[in-house]
Amino acid sequence: xxxxxxxxxxxxxxxxxxxxxxxxxxxxxxxxxxxxxxxxxxxxxxxxxxxxxxxxxxxxxxx
Numbered sequence: 001x002x003x004x005x006x007x008x009x010x011x012x013x014x015x016x017x018x019x020x021x022x023x024x025x026x027x028x029x030x031x032x033x034x035x036x037x038x039x040x041x042x043x044x045x046x047x048x049x050x051x052x053x054x055x056x057x058x059x060x061x062x063x
Contacts, residue, residue, distance in 0.1 A: 001022040001024060001029070002021070002022070002023065002024070002029075003023070003024050003025060003026040003028075003029045003030070005021060005023040010023070025057050025058075025059050026057075027055065027056055027057035028057060031055075034051045035051055038050075038051045
């Protein structure tokens with residue numbers, strides 16, 4: 001699973017019999033664990049942490 005698949009290398013990988021690939025958008029694969037990461041940082045030391053709730057995924061429809 002990755003958010004960095006490129007069309008031709010992924011296709012060549014699959015044609016060569018490689019394992020299945022799962023492609024996600026960066027926002028969808030990274031944002032869900034930001035709250036957990038923020039908690040770890042808060043516990044680790046004297047640091048102020050804010051997790052944005054703004055969706056920056058360009059693949060979402062906004063009306």
